[in-house]
Amino acid sequence: MPELPEVEVLVRHLAPRLVGKRIEGVRVLHPKLLRPNTPSELAQALVGRVFESVSRRAKYLLFHLTPDGSSKCLFVGHLGMTGRMFLQPRDSQLPRHTGVILDLSNEAFVFEDPRRFGRLQLDTTSLSTLGPEPWDDKLTPKWLIDRFLGCRQSIKVKLLDQTVVAGIGNIYASEILHRSRISPVHPSGTLNLHQCSQLHQSIQSILTEAILTGTRIPLDFARGIEGLFYFGTDSATTGYEERFSVYGRLGMPCLQCGTSIQKIVQSARSTYYCPTCQLG
């Protein structure tokens, strides 16, 4: 369940568990998840190496390995729509849609992804086009104005453009616009400085709060099914469903004004908003 906050929570979970561990073997059950790399390339680069750190860029997980001469020391993960990563005992049964397993000494680091939109690769070219992180000093109201200049595309669709701000996805785009009191159909190029300032603040506060919420959910990654997931009503997430102000709340009252939340489709993605609060 991966937008920036979910990936950040996963990184914080994995980092202390992976750092210092050595990769004994690599098993690839779905080679397409490595594209454009091959299983042998991945194994060649990873086997025998030790995790030095785990970090995040936008929705990508960055796995840094201790240097070994001049060879590559970074591989990246992306969860796509349905990807999950977790550690489990090496002799436990693998989940049905396991794509890649990195065998450590006593554990298996598992990447599973039913839809296989995710990636685990050595290639890092997709990182080069990403815009600033939400908390980057480069991201300012003026940066937003400049990026929106001459653009007739709606602000909701524009917020999903990873070159403007990196890490916002379909759920938090709706949440950010609601807090900003900006209509999702507002053409991005006609937003004024005040609105871009609201947007900038909401981007930071919504994502910060989502990360905080994620770190408070009792996760159980080892059991595979429940960890990390902000949806669903299973035991791991019960009591945490009320995290969204508008997303998924079609027909329910706006928490600010009581108006019924509406849903529209933009670029084939659902947008939820309050028609009373979001007149801007």
Added chain:
DNA sequence: CACCATGTTCCTTG
């Protein structure tokens, strides 16, 4: 069966 789903990339159209 129909429709929906957290994302990214590529192709086509204007």
Added chain:
DNA sequence: CCAAGGAACATGGT
């Protein structure tokens, strides 16, 4: 060349 829109990818849940 650029902006914008849509399809493709692939599977599961309702």
